[in-house]
Amino acid sequence: MVGTLFTLAPILVFSTLVIGFISILLPKYLKKLNINATNRVSVANNRFLNTIAKWGSGLGELKRYHAKKIFPRVIATSSSKLEDSEINKMRIITFSQFIQGIVDVMGRVIVPLIAGILYFEGKIKFGAIVTASYFANDIFNSLWDFSNNINLLNSSYDLRSKITNLTKIQPEPTDKKDPDKVKLIRSINLVKKFTDGDKIEYPDICIKKGEHILLTGVSGCGKSTFIKLLLGIEKPSEGEIQYRNSENQDIIPDFDRIGYIAQDVTLFPSSIKNNITMFNARLNSEVDKILEKVDLDLSVKEIESVIKPDNIVLSGGQKQKIVLAREIIDPKSIIFLDEPTSAIDTIATTKILKVISELPSTIIMIAHNLTPEQKATFDREIHLFKKGSDENDNI
Ligand SMILES: Nc1ncnc2c1ncn2[C@@H]1O[C@H](COP(=O)(O)OP(=O)(O)O)[C@@H](O)[C@H]1O
Ligand SMILES: [Mg+2]
Structure with missing residues (x-):
């Protein structure tokens, strides 16, 4: 296909390659943002797990003094900090997707546009515009998936369910005597x-x-x-x-x-x-x-x-x-x-x-x-x- 396109007009191939490269390189530059956001989640997560460990090791003691309700409360405070950092992370991921989207649109629009200009200048045939459009669509579709997946790789979505399991408090047996x-x-x-x-x-x-x-x-x-x-x-x-x-x-x-x-x-x-x-x-x-x-x-x-x-x-x-x-x-x-x-x-x-x-x-x-x-x-x-x-x- 590249060959076909190359015979149509080298400028089409060149512009596709340039935008394609930008699309591939973007996750690398957005990675730092994503990693920072992930790290913030990880620090909040560590603090959260530490809170669970510090308070959890004394759960027996909390039960003994009927102070068990304080446990969900401290966990909730720590958990809300974790939630904030996760929301921030989602914001950054959305921002990454937005930037990626702009490059994607550029790819899909600019290649057919150049093909159109070349057609009007009489440099290529009309059929070549269609070929170029399909080509741009295919390539940028794959690149869009690829880049987004890379942007999401740093995320750990199973964190929430692990936390939910950790904070589950078992119901009390009731047949025990005073x-x-x-x-x-x-x-x-x-x-x-x-x-x-x-x-x-x-x-x-x-x-x-x-x-x-x-x-x-x-x-x-x-x-x-x-x-x-x-x-x-x-x-x-x-x-x-x-x-x-x-x-x-x-x-x-x-x-x-x-x-x-x-x-x-x-x-x-x-x-x-x-x-x-x-x-x-x-x-x-x-x-x-x-x-x-x-x-x-x-x-x-x-x-x-x-x-x-x-x-x-x-x-x-x-x-x-x-x-x-x-x-x-x-x-x-x-x-x-x-x-x-x-x-x-x-x-x-x-x-x-x-x-x-x-x-x-x-x-x-x-x-x-x-x-x-x-x-x-x-x-x-x-x-x-x-x-x-x-x-x-x-x-
Ligand atoms: N979980 C355990 N596993 C193996 N040995 C233990 C354990 N707990 C206590 N022991 C042993 O039982 C003995 C009595 O321990 P412990 O009741 O702590 O003694 P004390 O309080 O009188 O100093 C010790 O020899 C100790 O090594
Ligand atoms: Mg002893």
Whole structure:
């Protein structure tokens, strides 16, 4: 076809080639615009995923404090930023298509136009105009598709559906009982085996409603695992855990309504105040009093400041005091505390233990190195022994 056209008039071929080249090269020049727009989406997307990660890792905690609704809210804010950058990207893609369209139209119009001029000048026959028009149409049709596809290559349209899946929140099972109904917690022949061969055997333990238990034992004897078994985070390999109501019937408590401070504290990228109240505005007026109780000496400005996990400004002890404050400000009827004072000095620990001892809740607290006075704030101590350790030989 090019040959046919060339025999008609070299200028037709030349103009087709020039416009064709512009059409092919355009995506290269528009690429930077498209890539920048895509990168902005990608940065917004990363921020969005980070937000999900930061808040999502504490989802259990949010559920525990009925603050789950804050999760969709922070996700929505982050998501709307992502949406803005996607809209901007679509704008740039549309602009690219517009520029591409102009070149396309130029190709389709100019080639037949030149052919027309050549005809009137008597340089080519009438039939050649038709051939040139078809030729221009075919070539620029293909180039239009080609250029547009290249312009769109940088886009990632499946992003939206991935995000939708990530933010889906599972519906809650409703048959679980209020932990307040639990009159007795006990473990019977409880054994936990790990896949790497580790095996922890627990003594039969029985805890009554309102009791304050201190759980001790050497590192690795299975204290944290015991609490995770009680909370259903870990499943027993043998034996069982029973929660009984006042009629001595087995019930399944709503684990999300049991207070729990894990060994690694969970803080959210929000203000210290929100981390204590867990976004329950009803508790705002209590914050000062609670800070005093947990011996956390912070200015009003600091309390309102946002905790940034990547930019740690709080000491380990301060973080523990914040999660302790979260627990004490609105105490649950059952509370499990896994070494909540390990990074807090002994004077502040004594003060906090006194506050804990006054809570009406059923409490199991793991702690190391407490003084006899501190231990005395509990009703009793349960000491776990590690199988085969030297400690056992001394009993
Ligand atoms: N997820 C796990 N996989 C394998 N071993 C584990 C796991 N969790 C705990 N263990 C093992 O179980 C033992 C008890 O752990 P843990 O309950 O954390 O002890 P403690 O809190 O008393 O220091 C340790 O030997 C530990 O290595
Ligand atoms: Mg532990």
